[in-house]
Amino acid sequence: MTTTDAALKAQLLARGAVDARLAACAQISAPVTSVYRWEGKIETSEEWRIVFKTTAERYPLLQEWLQEVHDYDTPEIIATPVAAGSAAYLDWVRRETTP
Numbered sequence: 001m002t003t004t005d006a007a008l009k010a011q012l013l014a015r016g017a018v019d020a021r022l023a024a025c026a027q028i029s030a031p032v033t034s035v036y037r038w039e040g041k042i043e044t045s046e047e048w049r050i051v052f053k054t055t056a057e058r059y060p061l062l063q064e065w066l067q068e069v070h071d072y073d074t075p076e077i078i079a080t081p082v083a084a085g086s087a088a089y090l091d092w093v094r095r096e097t098t099p
Helices: 007-019 059-069 086-097
Strands: 002-004 026-029 031-039 041-053
Touching: 002 007, 007 026, 007 041, 007 059
Parallel strands: none
Antiparallel strands: 002 041, 026 041, 031 041
């Protein structure tokens, strides 16, 4: 998962990851309001959240790619493990992320 400050940026990140087979799917959520401390000040901004569907094997490459293309100084890049899921869906994710 990551966030960015514009809908177009979110779409470009989502499409780029899927096109590179780093993710089988990327879901963009409507704007969220983020409140955070940055460089000693509390900031509030509107961000778009992108959830990438990938495998544990492809995650390191997805993270590396996000760090290269993201325009934030310190982008949020978080992975949440999947404890269970439908076999058909998980197989699809594997197929779509296989180069």
